[in-house]
Amino acid sequence: MIIALWIVNAILALIFLAVGLMKLARPRTALAASGMAWTADSTDAAVKGIGAIEILGAIGLIVPLATGIAPVLTPLAAAGLAVVMIGAVIVHIRRKESAVVPLILGILAIVSTVLGFLTL
16 A cells, blocks of 8 residues: 555655646746636735645655655645645636646545555
8 A cells, every 4th residue: 555655646746846846936927828827817926825835745745754754744745735626626617617637636635645544
């Protein structure tokens, strides 16, 4: 079961790290122009904050499990990312956009949460 947890967490961490860094590094207007239309209705601080949360979540998926220091933080980070993705699904549905990607990421985060608590 620990192998499954590592696989799911590695995939999630890579995705959330990449997307979070993109939200922190690029201006909101550039994000909106590149397909993240929801950023046009958000503030710069909100977009940067979401990016920072995603980066911290990605770190939380890997570091506690890898070091053995407070491994309970790994499933908690996954649960936090699941909550973020629930918010993303709601935003996309309200904007009448496709919510498939955040829905899949949310499901994977829930799977990571369950696997993480089962391996403690």
